Amino acid sequence: MLQEHKIKVLISTEELQKRVRELAQEISRDYANRELLMVGVLKGSFMFMADLIRYLDCDVEVDFMGTVSYGDSTESSGEVRITKDLEQSVAGRHVLLVEDIVDTGLTLRYLLDTLRNRQPASLKVCALLDKPARRRVRANLDYYGFIIPNAFVVGYGLDYAEKYRGLNYIGVLEDPGS
Ligand code: IMP
Ligand code: MG
Numbered sequence: 001m002l003q004e005h006k007i008k009v010l011i012s013t014e015e016l017q018k019r020v021r022e023l024a025q026e027i028s029r030d031y032a033n034r035e036l037l038m039v040g041v042l043k044g045s046f047m048f049m050a051d052l053i054r055y056l057d058c059d060v061e062v063d064f065m066g067t068v069s070y071g072d073s074t075e076s077s078g079e080v081r082i083t084k085d086l087e088q089s090v091a092g093r094h095v096l097l098v099e100d101i102v103d104t105g106l107t108l109r110y111l112l113d114t115l116r117n118r119q120p121a122s123l124k125v126c127a128l129l130d131k132p133a134r135r136r137v138r139a140n141l142d143y144y145g146f147i148i149p150n151a152f153v154v155g156y157g158l159d160y161a162e163k164y165r166g167l168n169y170i171g172v173l174e175d176p177g178s
Contacts, residue, residue, distance in 0.1 A: 024055030044100030047157035
């Protein structure tokens with residue numbers, strides 16, 4: 001793969017798969033007697049969600065929402081816009097929102113407010129990565145994979161300017177400005 005940046009491995013493929021499997025077991029237990037609707041937040045969560053659902057052993061339906069937050073490629077401005085909405089109603093459903101990473105928390109806050117208004121039976125959050133250093137609003141993650149330091153990460157669905165989503169690991173992009 002053509003790489004323009006130096007990328008240092010932060011979370012290896014093996015660590016990712018082990019943790020995703022553990023999360024899937026936890027979720028399977030918690031939703032054993034309920035019909036789960038997993039809502040992936042595009043685009044970053046697509047790979048995490050795909051692996052998560054492979055390891056689940058409870059019934060699950062999936063749907064997706066797309067968001068963009070304005071700003072340059074490594075700093076979110078906090079203004080969030082929905083680019084793709086759900087195909088189904090969440091009213092009365094048990095919804096698990098699946099995010100790639102929670103950084104400032106603004107995207108998550110916006111999505112939770114939006115979904116809560118539609119009156120799901122329950123609403124929980126599963127994020128692969130939690131980057132608490134830059135949090136601007138409170139975010140309660142019901143499930144999370146890893147807490148990471150304040151660095152810009154790519155891979156396993158996460159991008160820098162739409163690149164590097166296909167990496168099998170989470171890496172730290174060194175000097176994103178250069
Ligand atoms: P927020 O700042 O919590 O609203 O995060 C918004 C979105 O920015 C996340 O869902 C990611 O798609 C993206 N994002 C935040 N931090 C990173 C990062 O380190 N790498 C790649 N994308 C990120
Ligand atoms: Mg995202």
